[in-house]
Structure formats: structure tokens, C-alpha cells
Amino acid sequence: MASLPALSARDICFGYADDDVLHSVDLEVQPGEVVALAGSNGSGKSTLIEILAGVRVPRRGGVRRDGDLALVVQRPAAPDSLPVTASDVVRMGTWKHGARATRADARRATQRALERVGMSELAARPLAELSGGQRQRVFLAQGIVREPDILLLDEAAAGLDRESAARMQLILREEAARGVAVCTVTHDDAAVALADRVVRLERGRLI
Numbered sequence: 001m002a003s004l005p006a007l008s009a010r011d012i013c014f015g016y017a018d019d020d021v022l023h024s025v026d027l028e029v030q031p032g033e034v035v036a037l038a039g040s041n042g043s044g045k046s047t048l049i050e051i052l053a054g055v056r057v058p059r060r061g062g063v064r065r066d067g068d069l070a071l072v073v074q075r076p077a078a079p080d081s082l083p084v085t086a087s088d089v090v091r092m093g094t095w096k097h098g099a100r101a102t103r104a105d106a107r108r109a110t111q112r113a114l115e116r117v118g119m120s121e122l123a124a125r126p127l128a129e130l131s132g133g134q135r136q137r138v139f140l141a142q143g144i145v146r147e148p149d150i151l152l153l154d155e156a157a158a159g160l161d162r163e164s165a166a167r168m169q170l171i172l173r174e175e176a177a178r179g180v181a182v183c184t185v186t187h188d189d190a191a192v193a194l195a196d197r198v199v200r201l202e203r204g205r206l207i
């Protein structure tokens with residue numbers, strides 16, 4: 001029997017003011033599947049990811065999510081005044097686990113997530129003192145530490161060097177192997193090659 005999709009979007013229509021951006025988009029992502037969302041600049045990828053994540057509400061249509069969701073967006077900057085370390089940022093990802101038993105558990109999960117993204121050595125460094133690519137990896141760690149059922153990423157590999165980008169692709173495959181439904185916006189050919197399925201948006205329509 002086919003499994004139910006972890007994420008199912010039906011007839012999604014959306015616009016900013018008078019500008020229609022998405023036109024009746026249908027998209028399903030199965031547990032364990034990596035879907036790459038490709039398309040030219042301005043085709044509506046980020047908007048669609050935000051609707052899938054529940055950050056934006058569509059004008060028409062709806063999204064069904066089966067399980068917990070983590071969204072990793074591109075965060076090029078961090079205010080210098082923000083008094084948080086890389087480790088703090090990742091630890092925040094564990095907060096959804098009201099049931100996560102102990103602080104020790106949260107600390108271990110945080111360390112493990114930082115290791116997976118190759119950021120253990122910079123765990124104590126303030127976020128504002130990390131490079132763009134390092135921050136990107138920290139926010140990926142924050143997403144995976146939640147142990148989500150659905151992982152959405154908006155150009156999370158942008159600005160990563162080749163080694164970090166490859167590591168990220170590996171992490172996405174590992175997440176999928178444990179049953180996570182992954183949908184990633186990308187312009188990167190390597191990410192597209194690693195996906196189980198590529199869907200392409202053009203002018204707000206899936207083609």
C-alpha cells in the first residue's frame with residue numbers, strides 16, 4: 001500500500017497585493033523523499049516554501065502536514081547585539097520537545113547536530129562573529145536537531161563552500177533515510193542531482 005504523503009499541498013494560489021505569484025500549485029512529498037524545488041528567480045519558490053511551512057496563508061487551497069516541521073531559511077546577517085552563540089541557536093531547535101527529558105539530552109542533541117554540520121569547534125562563538133556560510137550551517141543544525149518529520153529548506157546551500165555543500169547534501173540524504181520528507185529550494189545542480197524528484201516552478205506554475 002502506498003504511504004500517505006507527509007506534506008500535501010493542493011490548489012495553492014497566492015499573490016502579493018495585486019500581483020499573482022502562485023497559480024493552483026499541487027505538490028506532495030512522501031516520507032523519505034527528497035524533492036528539489038527549482039526555477040528561475042522570482043518564479044515563486046520561496047513563497048511556496050513559506051506556504052508549505054505555514055508562514056504564509058494561501059488565498060486558495062490548503063496544505064496538510066503530517067508531523068513536525070522544521071524550516072531552514074537563508075540568513076545572511078545576524079545583528080551584532082544578538083547575545084547568542086552557535087550552540088544557543090541550535091539548542092533553540094530542541095525547544096519543541098516539551099517532552100525532551102533533561103537538559104543533558106538537549107545538550108547532547110545539540111552537540112551531535114553541530115558535529116553533523118561540522119561546527120563543533122565554533123560552538124561557543126557568538127552568532128554575529130560567524131561567517132555567512134557558518135551561520136547557514138548553524139541554522140541547518142537547528143533544523144535537524146528538532147528531529148522533524150518534514151524538513152523544508154530555502155536555498156540553505158547558498159554561500160556554502162563545496163565541502164560544506166556536499167556535507168549538507170549528505171545530511172539531507174541521511175534525514176530522508178530516517179523517513180523525513182525533505183523539500184529544498186535550490187539553484188544548485190549538485191542538489192538537484194541528489195534529489196529523488198525535481199519539480200520546477202515557472203511564473204508560479206509547476207511544470
Ligand SMILES: Nc1ncnc2c1ncn2[C@@H]1O[C@H](COP(=O)(O)OP(=O)(O)OP(=O)(O)O)[C@@H](O)[C@H]1O
Nearest residue numbers: 016017019021039040041042043044045046047048
Ligand atoms: N514580500 C513581498 N512583497 C511583494 N512581492 C513579493 C514579496 N516577496 C516576493 N515577491 C514577489 O513574488 C514573486 C516570487 O518571489 P519569490 O521570492 O517567491 O521567488 P523565488 O522563486 O524564490 O526567487 P529567487 O530564486 O530569486 O529567490 C517575485 O515576483 C517577487 O518579486
